């Protein structure tokens with residue numbers, strides 16, 4: 001019989017080290033022979049990856065917050081239907097680099113208060129939360145420096161500047177209090193291996209039926 005699937009998300013400001021930690025966790029699970037799907041948002045399925053280019057490239061004012069919310073939700077719905085649900089149903093561990101908490105922050109808070117709309121659309125179209133959400137906490141200045149040093153075309157949100165990063169850090173910390181049952185806050189301002197040890201300590205108690 002398949003073990004039940006486990007859904008884990010990583011959240012945090014740009015450059016906090018989410019992708020690095022998601023990959024290290026995925027490697028650690030692979031090394032133990034646990035069937036793992038490492039995926040990301042926006043994206044994670046062919047259709048959602050196409051939407052990713054629309055929302056992450058171009059001028060910061062390319063979309064209103066409302067239009068953006070619809071695009072991110074459309075991408076998430078496709079990702080859920082084609083990647084996340086099938087993997088969970090097959091008993092796999094799904095590690096997702098950002099999920100709905102990012103929408104609660106970036107579209108819900110960044111330009112006015114759209115949080116109620118975000119939650120309503122989430123309930124209608126997505127209706128699933130991760131079992132564990134790892135928040136990599138990091139000071140916004142360092143995060144932005146790290147993110148900018150990557151030099152990609154996907155800088156639309158980074159171009160909103162440090163003010164947005166400050167608001168997002170505070171918002172993520174208060175979201176961690178709101179959903180204290182599933183959030184674990186981890187200090188990201190350390191070497192990657194030290195952060196990864198704390199991630200493992202947070203995740204491994206949930207793997208009892210995978211680690212046999």
Ligand code: ADP
Nearest residue numbers: 013014015016017018019020146147190191192
């Ligand atoms: P995010 O996915 O949160 O934007 P990344 O994992 O892509 O963050 O990391 C952003 C940049 O910072 C990358 O160049 C990465 O190599 C580097 N980085 C990640 N974690 C650390 C760390 N703990 N210390 C120093 N640099 C890091």
Ligand code: TYD
Nearest residue numbers: 013014015041042072098102103106147157
């Ligand atoms: P990501 O590729 O994870 O960027 P980074 O590695 O720099 O953290 O995500 C790109 C941007 O998309 C990021 O600035 C946050 C934004 N975003 C939203 O605005 N809403 C969402 O629902 C998601 C998933 C991401």
